[in-house]
Amino acid sequence: MDQQQTQGRPSGGGLSHSAVDAITAVVFFAVGVVMMVDNHRIGITWATDGPESGYFPFHIGLIICIASVAVFLKAMFGKHRNQEIFVSWARFRLVLLVLLPTALYILLIQLLGIYVASALFIAAFMRLLGKISWLKTVLVSVGVNAVLFWMFEVQFMVPLPKGPLEALFGY
Amino acid sequence: MDELNALFHGFSTVLSWYNLGMMFIGLVLGVIIGVLPGLGGPNGVAILLPLTFTMPPTSAIIMLSCIYWGSLFAGAITSILFNIPGETSSVATTFDGYPLAQQGRAGNALTASFTGSFVGALSGVLLITFLAPLVSKFALRFGPPEFFAVFLLTFCSFVGTDKKTPFKTIISMMLGFGLAAIGMDTVSGELRMTFGWSELLRGVDFLVVVIGLFGIGEILVSMEEGLKFEGKNGRINLKVVLQTWKEMPRYWMTLIRSTLVGCWMGVTPGGATAASFMGYGLAQRFSRNGHKFGTGEIEGVIAPETAAHASGTSALLPMLALGIPGSATAAVLLGGLMIWGLQPGPLLFTEQKDFVWGLIASMYLGNFVGLIIVLSTVPLFAAILRIPFAIVAPIIIVVCAIGAYSVNNAMLDVWFMLLFGVIGYVLKKLSYPLAPMILALVLGDRMEDAFRQSMLGPGTGLHVFWSNGLVGTITTLALIMLFWPLVSLLWRMARKSGRDTVAQH
Numbered sequence: 001m002d003q004q005q006t007q008g009r010p011s012g013g014g015l016s017h018s019a020v021d022a023i024t025a026v027v028f029f030a031v032g033v034v035m036m037v038d039n040h041r042i043g044i045t046w047a048t049d050g051p052e053s054g055y056f057p058f059h060i061g062l063i064i065c066i067a068s069v070a071v072f073l074k075a076m077f078g079k080h081r082n083q084e085i086f087v088s089w090a091r092f093r094l095v096l097l098v099l100l101p102t103a104l105y106i107l108l109i110q111l112l113g114i115y116v117a118s119a120l121f122i123a124a125f126m127r128l129l130g131k132i133s134w135l136k137t138v139l140v141s142v143g144v145n146a147v148l149f150w151m152f153e154v155q156f157m158v159p160l161p162k163g164p165l166e167a168l169f170g171y
Numbered sequence: 172m173d174e175l176n177a178l179f180h181g182f183s184t185v186l187s188w189y190n191l192g193m194m195f196i197g198l199v200l201g202v203i204i205g206v207l208p209g210l211g212g213p214n215g216v217a218i219l220l221p222l223t224f225t226m227p228p229t230s231a232i233i234m235l236s237c238i239y240w241g242s243l244f245a246g247a248i249t250s251i252l253f254n255i256p257g258e259t260s261s262v263a264t265t266f267d268g269y270p271l272a273q274q275g276r277a278g279n280a281l282t283a284s285f286t287g288s289f290v291g292a293l294s295g296v297l298l299i300t301f302l303a304p305l306v307s308k309f310a311l312r313f314g315p316p317e318f319f320a321v322f323l324l325t326f327c328s329f330v331g332t333d334k335k336t337p338f339k340t341i342i343s344m345m346l347g348f349g350l351a352a353i354g355m356d357t358v359s360g361e362l363r364m365t366f367g368w369s370e371l372l373r374g375v376d377f378l379v380v381v382i383g384l385f386g387i388g389e390i391l392v393s394m395e396e397g398l399k400f401e402g403k404n405g406r407i408n409l410k411v412v413l414q415t416w417k418e419m420p421r422y423w424m425t426l427i428r429s430t431l432v433g434c435w436m437g438v439t440p441g442g443a444t445a446a447s448f449m450g451y452g453l454a455q456r457f458s459r460n461g462h463k464f465g466t467g468e469i470e471g472v473i474a475p476e477t478a479a480h481a482s483g484t485s486a487l488l489p490m491l492a493l494g495i496p497g498s499a500t501a502a503v504l505l506g507g508l509m510i511w512g513l514q515p516g517p518l519l520f521t522e523q524k525d526f527v528w529g530l531i532a533s534m535y536l537g538n539f540v541g542l543i544i545v546l547s548t549v550p551l552f553a554a555i556l557r558i559p560f561a562i563v564a565p566i567i568i569v570v571c572a573i574g575a576y577s578v579n580n581a582m583l584d585v586w587f588m589l590l591f592g593v594i595g596y597v598l599k600k601l602s603y604p605l606a607p608m609i610l611a612l613v614l615g616d617r618m619e620d621a622f623r624q625s626m627l628g629p630g631t632g633l634h635v636f637w638s639n640g641l642v643g644t645i646t647t648l649a650l651i652m653l654f655w656p657l658v659s660l661l662w663r664m665a666r667k668s669g670r671d672t673v674a675q676h
Contacts, residue, residue: 021601028342035349038364050626053361056619057352060345067341074338086600091395098394099593102387102568106585114573122565130561144566148573156222158577 014089017082021075028068035061097129113163119145174300181528185536190230194533197234198541201241206249206552210567212242212500213609214385217378218574220507228511229526233533235507236487239500240292240537243443243483244545245552247284247476251277252553260443260479263451267464267471274467278411279418283469284476285545286419287426291477292538294430295437295484299491300531303520306492310517315624316635318516320645322618324652325495328439329607331655339603347608350375351615358623370583377506377612378578381499383588384605386571388595390564412546415469422470425454429474433481437497438489443482450478484534491519491527495614499606502613 015023039054039061046052075081087095101124108117123141126132152158184190204215216235223231246261251268264284271280313321326344333340353364354374365371419426429450436446454474455464464471486497487504494515496502508515513523520527545552575588598605625635637643651658 017601020597024597024601028346031346031349035364038366042361042363050623050631053356053359053363056622057349057363060348060352064342064345064349067338067345070338071342087395094394095391095596098391098564098568099589102589102592105568106572106582106589109572109576109585110582114576118569118572122562122569125565126561130559132559132561140562140566144569148569152573152577156225158221159580160573160576161582 014085014087014092017084017086018075018078020086021082022072025068025072025075029065029072032061032064032068035064101125109161111163113166114160115145115149116163116165118148174304177304177524177528178300178532180524181530181532182536184229184525184529185233185532190233190529190533193226193230193234194237194537194540195544197237198241198537198544201238201243201541202245202248202545202548202552203241203555204238205242205245206555207563207567210570211385211389212239213503214382214389214571214574215242216500216503216507217381218386218570220378220503220510221574221577223507224510228508228513229529231511232504232507232526232530233537235504236530236533237537237541239483239504240534240541241544242500243292243480244285244288244541246479247281247288247472248545248549248552249556251280251284251472253556260447260483261476262444263447263475264472264479266451266475267466267468270465270467271469271472276467278408279415279469280472281549282412282415282546283419284472285542286416287429287473287477288480289538289542290426291430291433291479291481292484293535295434295481295488296531296534296538298434298438298485299488299534303488303492303531306488307517307520310493311521312641313517315621316638316642317645319618319621319625320636320642320649321493321495322614322621324645324649325489325614326607326611327649327653329610331652332445333604334656336602336604337656339601340607343598343603343605344607344611347611348615348618350380350608351377351612352619357616357620370581373579375587375612376578376584377609378503379575379584379587380591380612381503381609382571382575383591384595384598384608385499386567386574387588387592388599390567391592391596392599393560394564418469419473422473425458425470425474426477428453428457429477430481433478433483434485436478437482437485439497443479443486443498446482447475447479451475484538487534490515491530493517494519494617496610499609502606502610506613 036058039058042054043052044054044058046055101121105117105121108120111117112120119141122144123137126137126140127134152160185194200219201212201215204210205212210218215238219235219238223235226234243260246256247264247268250256250261250264251272254265254269254272256262256265268280268284271277310317329344330337330340349364351374354362354372356363362372432449432453433443433446436449437443451464451471451474454470455461458464458470460468460470483498483500486501488497490496490501490505494505494517496505505515508519513519513526571588572585575584576582578584595605625631635642636646
C-alpha cells in the first residue's frame with residue numbers, strides 16, 4: 001500500500017487530488033477491517049433467536065472494505081484521475097489558521113468555561129485574522145457572549161460549562 | 172374530507188400567539204442561517220434542537236421546520252446577489268440569477284425565485300396533506316420485514332441514482348451505519364465498537380456529527396476559498412414585485428414541470444440539489460427561450476428554485492408517513508421526533524394527530540409568512556453577508572461548539588465535532604456525498620431492529636424478504652434500484668445486439 005501511495009504523489013508541491021482520494025480509501029478500508037474484527041469478536045453467526053449482535057455491523061464493515069477497494073482502484077488507475085494539487089500550502093495555511101485556534105478554544109472551554117473562552121476566541125480571531133479595531137473587537141466578543149449567556153442560562157436554562165469567572169458571580 | 176377537517180383542526184392548534192411567535196423566530200433564524208456561509212439547513216436545525224427539548228413537541232417542530240423553510244428561501248438570496256450558493260440546492264439558481272443581478276434586475280430575479288419557491292412548496296404541502304395519510308394508512312399493514320425492505324429501497328435508490336460516485340455514496344452511507352452501531356446494542360445489550368472506552372457507551376450522537384460535518388467542515392472549506400463577498404444591490408419595492416408577478420403566469424409550464432420534478436425527487440430520496448438541476452435542465456430543453464438560458468432569464472431562476480422547494484417540502488412526506496426522511500434536514504427533524512419521545516412511523520398519523528396536522532398547517536402558514544418576510548427584508552439579510560468573515564467565522568464556531576456540547580452535556584462531543592469537521596472538509600473536497608451518511612446514522616438503529624425483528628423465530632433467513640407479495644415487490648424493487656446503472660447498461664447492450672441480429676437477417 002505504502003509504495004502505491006508514494007507513486008501517486010506528483011513531483012514537488014502537495015499531494016494530488018487522486019492521491020488523497022486513494023489515501024482516504026485506504027483509511028476507510030482500515031476502518032472497515034476494524035469494524036469486522038471487533039464485531040467478529042462479538043459473534044456474527046446465527047444464534048437460535050436470529051442473528052447475533054455483530055452480524056449487522058460486520059457486514060457493514062465488509063461493504064465498506066469492498067467499496068473502498070473500488071474507490072482506491074478508480075483513484076489510482078481510473079481514466080479521469082484528477083492530478084490537480086489537493087490543496088496548496090498557502091490555502092492549507094488558512095485552513096490551519098481556523099483549525100488550530102479552534103482546537104485551542106475547545107481546550108480553553110475546559111479550563112475557563114465556555115463564555116470566557118468564547119469571548120477570548122472571538123476577540124483573538126477578529127484581532128489577529130481580521131485586523132479589526134479594538135473597540136469593535138471588544139464590543140462584538142463581549143456582546144455576543146452576553147446574548148448567548150442570556151439565551152442559554154437565563155432563557156432556556158441549558159447548563160453550559162462554566163469556569164472561575166461565572167463562579168465569582170454565583171452561577 | 173377527513174383530511175380537510177383534520178387540517179382545520181391543525182390550523183386551530185397553530186394559531187396561538189406562542190406558536191406564531193415560534194414560527195416567526197424560526198423563519199428569521201432560518202434565513203440568517205441560510206445566508207451565512209457554514210450554516211445551512213441540517214446543522215442549523217441540529218444546533219437549535221437541544222433548545223427545544225423542554226418545549227411542547229408541536230411548537231418545537233413548527234420552529235425547526237420554519238428554520239428549514241427560511242434556509243431554503245435564503246439560498247436564493249446569496250445565489251442571486253453574490254453568485255455564491257448558500258445551499259447546494261441553489262447552485263443552479265446562480266446560472267441565471269447572478270447575470271440578472273448584474274443587469275440591475277436583482278429585484279425581479281429575487282421576486283421570481285421566492286414566488287417560484289412558494290408555489291413549489293405549496294404543491295409539496297398539498298401533496299403531503301392528501302397523500303401522506305393514505306400512505307401511512309397503507310403502511311399500517313407493514314411488519315418488520317416490510318419496513319426493512321422500505322429502508323433498503325431508500326438506501327438503494329441513493330446509490331442507484333448517483334451516476335458519478337456510487338461507491339463513495341456507499342462508503343458514506345455505511346460509515347453512517349457504522350457510527351449508528353457504536354455503543355450498547357439495543358437488542359442484546361452487548362457493547363459494540365466501544366474499544367473499552369466507557370464514554371462511547373451511549374454512542375455517537377447524530378447531532379454532533381451533523382454539526383461537525385456541515386458546520387465546521389463548511390467553515391474550513393469557505394476559509395480555504397478565501398471568501399470575499401462582492402454583492403449586488405438587492406432592493407425590492409412593491410412595483411418590482413407586482414411587475415414580476417404579472418410576468419409569472421407566462422411561465423406556467425415551467426412552474427408545473429419543476430413542481431412535478433421536485434415532488435417526485437423529494438418523495439424518493441433524490442434530494443433538492445438533484446431536483447433543482449433537473450428542473451433547470453428540463454426548462455432549458457423545453458422552453459422557447461432555452462437558448463438564452465445562462466444570460467439572465469427569469470425562467471432560469473424560477474425553474475430550479477421551484478423544483479428545489481417542492482422537493483425540500485415533499486421530503487417530509489415519507490418522514491411523516493413512514494418515518495423515513497427524504498433529505499438530510501428531514502433526517503435531523505426525524506431525530507428530533509425521537510428525542511421528543513414521539514415514535515416515527517405510520518402510527519404517527521393516528522396517535523399524534525395534533526402534532527402531525529399542526530405541523531402540516533404550519534407548513535402552509537410558514538411558507539406564506541416566509542414569502543412575505545423575505546420579500547420585505549432582503550436588503551437586511553444581504554447586509555449580513557457584508558460582515559467580514561473574521562467576525563462571522565468565530566461566532567459560527569462558538570455557536571457550533573455550544574450546540575454540540577448541549578446535546579449530551581459532554582465535552583467529548585465538542586472534540587468529536589472538531590474531528591467530524593476535519594472529516595467533513597476532506598470528504599467534501601473529494602466529493603463524497605454527506606446526506607446519505609446522516610440518513611444512515613439516524614435510521615441505522617431502526618433499520619437494524621427491523622432486520623433483526625424479521626429474523627426472530629425459527630427457520631428464518633434472508634428468504635423472509637420474499638415471503639409475501641408486498642415485501643417481495645419492495646425488496647426486488649430495491650435491488651433493481653441498486654443495480655440500476657448496470658441494468659440500464661445491459662438493457663442497452665441487449666437492445667443493440669438484438670438490433671444487430673435483426674439487421675443481419
